Amino acid sequence: MKRIKSDLLFQNANRVIPTGIYGHMAPGAGLPLDFPHFCSSGKGARFTDVDGNEWMDFMCGFGAVLHGYRHEAIEQAVQKQRELGSVFNQPHFLMVELAEKLVELIDFADWAVFAKNGSDLTTWAIRVAREKTGREYIIKAKGAYHGVDAWCDPGMGGRISSDREFVLEFEWNNLQQLESLLVNHSNQVAAVILTPYHHASFGPSELPSVGFWKNVEMLCKQHDAALVLDDVRCGWRLDDSGSHNYFGFCPDLAIYSKALGNGYAISACVGKDKFRTSAADVFLTGSCWNDAYAFSAALASLQISRENLVAKSVLEKGKYFCSKLEEVGQEYGIKLKMTGVPSMPYPWIEGDEDLYQIQGLCKFAAAEGLYFHPHHNWFISNALSYEDLDQALFIAKKALGKFVEQ
Amino acid sequence: MNDLITSKTLPLWAAARSIYGCGVECLSAKNSQSLVPRILPSGEFSFGTSLIFSPKSFVKVIEGGFALPKIRYFLTAPTGTFRSVINLARVGKVYRSPSQIKEIHGMLNGSLEAICCYLNHHLVAKKAFHDESSRTLTFEIKGMQRKWLIKMDGSNGWQVGACSSLDRASACLAFNDIEVAKNAALGALDSWLSLTNAEIILSGRIPLLDKFGYVSRIAQNEVPRPGR
Incomplete structure (x- = not known):
């Protein structure tokens, strides 16, 4: 893969941006010598980097894109809104339309609010729970990612000791630990915040054990x-009406983002009626949070998901791809297991606790133009056709062969 | 002695261990023994058996100025004290202008010693590494046999030592060549850029290296170095 502009741009970036690229897209978090640093365009399930290399994508902007890059219907909806404007003194009326759509789609939802990122609303939601209960403690699963705020971020800098004073953790699926925390902090726990299943980075994903959610x-x-x-x-990758339906439980509050806007920045929190007053009392706003472009993108995205049964589609495509990829691994004696749900599988090689093998495999895949991430769950784009998947499998087989040879 | 290592004394303790770590690589075994550091209950720093500095004098020594050690040992144990002084000066020279491979190895060893002090005694670092005691890190320079291994050694805490080329650690940091290693030890390497131009290659458990990098930056900010 040619990588000249990418490297030059990174040098420039490093001069004017601390670390050049930060967060989950930082070169060090992936494959700094194999992945491009910057992209220039994308269409469907492929993107092009600044050096003109085309990649078949299995990360979907780290999940922010579900229907494919530049999906026609979504782009048309946004273009229509562009002619009218984005941010005004008052929210655009599309905000109401989107809230109504979410309340209609999500069975337990009686209301919705909007922001830009997941973190905006995971943090807000736990404050709503604190307001409602008058309690301080929050319980989360160890290693789970809930955003960039000090109570939960995976980094190390900028913390003070009180940041996590009221955050308790239990091992995913360990109901006994969860119960102990609740009993030991009786009448002090405001909320338990969890992802639908455990999809931490740098380790295999864990599905909820039988009865886990009902017990939680x-x-x-x-x-x-x-x-x-x-x-x-x-959200929208397991079920078109919220992932709680996939696992059969009912939360009090739920936060969505990523696929909701198919690449346009938007997040939403929905909740039950009993949290409405508390929600009203926890201040919420942001400079561009009433962004009509994002509202229009989300409305179009939800419609596509509903009409085309997209969650079912990406689950099926993922299942097809994952089982075939595991077979390819077996052919080469690699015990590759695609963990988690098939629409967002995490690749795990048995015995590869320290990730050397998966890093090697993904390097060879990158050399062939496949964007397989070694440390993060992948995302199956609905823009991937079965022909694309077969092509990816063919290339993956070639990459695996080279990896094993090495 | 652990009780004597506080947030106030830690930077100088790390500097003292770093000097010793460098000496182990660059000097004979007998000479490096003359640099074994201790913190005394009085808060002073000693090297070998008899070279003693107050914290203020020790900082001056590190930063390249002239500082008087406690004079009485020059009279009661002149040979040992003199040996420590000479060896301290030798290590100081290495830190100012390393040129030979073993000197660069010495600086790297010294840097890793200093970071280990932080892993063992700095509150934030200890917390970050609390769950990592079963894991190990290796550091190597491409094309060279010498490798460093950092691991938890029971009550001794995190320790740096040699490791064989067969040892595979939880995570590995490889310098592309000796010059890169030298710049890293001098604190003159842009670690973000060096990851993308193959000066540094990371593999294995990346979050462990992330944490290590964070602790090393804390140490780099706090530990006095020659010329600073």
Whole structure:
């Protein structure tokens, strides 16, 4: 892969931006010598980097794109809104339309609010739970990602000791630990915040064990703690009406982002009626949060998801791709297991606790133009056709062969 | 002695261990022994058996100025004290202008010693590495056999030592050549850029290296170095 402009741009970036590129897209978090640093365009399930290399994509902007880059119907909706404007003194009327759509789609939702990023609303939601319960503690799963705020971010800098004073953790699927925390902090826990399944980076994803969600729901009810679903990453990839339906439980509050706007920045929090007053009392605003472009993109995106049963589609495509890729691995004696749900699989090689093998494999895949991330769950774009998947499998086989040879 | 290492004394303790770590690589075994550091209950820093500095004098020594050690040992144990003084000066020279490979190895070893002090005694670093005690890190220079291994060694805490080329750690940092390693040890390497131009290659458990990088930046900010 040619990489000249990418490197030059990174040098420039590094002069004017701390670390050049930060967060989950920082070169060090992926494959700094194999992935491009900057992109220039994308269409469907492929993107082009600044050096003109075309990549078949299995990351979808880290989940922010579900229907493919520059999806025609979504771009048309946004273009229509561009002629009218984006941010005004008052919210655009599309905000109401979008809230109504979410309340209609999501069975437990009685209201919705909007922001730009998942973090905006995971943090806001736990404040709503605190306001409602008058309690301080929050319980989360160890290693789970809920955003960039000090109570939960995975970094190390800029913290003070009180940031996590009221955050408790339990091991995913360990109901006994969760119950102990609730009992030991009786009448002090405001909320339990969880993702639909455990999709931490740098390790295999873990699905909820049988009865996990029903028990979590019951424990939250018993202890009067709000059950907050962080559906930012999974939302619209497991079920077209919220991932709680996929696993069969009912949260009190849920947060969505990423796929909701198909690349346009928007997040939403929906909740039950009993949280409405508390929601009203926790201040919420942002400079460009009433962005009509994003509202129009989200409305179009939701419509496509509904009409084309997109969650079902990406689950099926993912299942096809994952099982075939595991077979290819077996052919070469690599115990590759695609963990988690098939629409956002995490690749795990048995015995590769320190990730050397998956890093090697993804390097060879990158050399062939496949964007396979070694440390993060992948995302299956609905723009990938079965022909695309077969092509990706063919290339992956070639890459695996080279990897094994090495 | 652990009780004597506080947030106030840690930077100088790390500097003292770094000097010793450098000496181990660059000097004979006998000479490096003359640089074994201790913190005394009085808050002073000693090297070997008899060279003692107040914290203020020690900072001056590190930063290249002239500082008087406690004079009485020059009279009661002149040979040992003199050996420590000479060896301290030798290590100081290495830090100012490393040129030979073993000197660069010495600086790297010294840097890793200093970071280990932070892993063992700095509150934030200890917390960050609390769950990592079963994991190990290696550091290597491409094309060279010498490798460094950082691992938890029971009650001794995190320690840096040699490792064989067969050892595969949880995470590995490889310098592309000796010059890159030298710049890294001098704190003159842009770590973000060096990741993208293959001066530094990271592999294995990246979050462990992230944490290590964070702790090393804390140490780099706090530990006095020659010429600073």
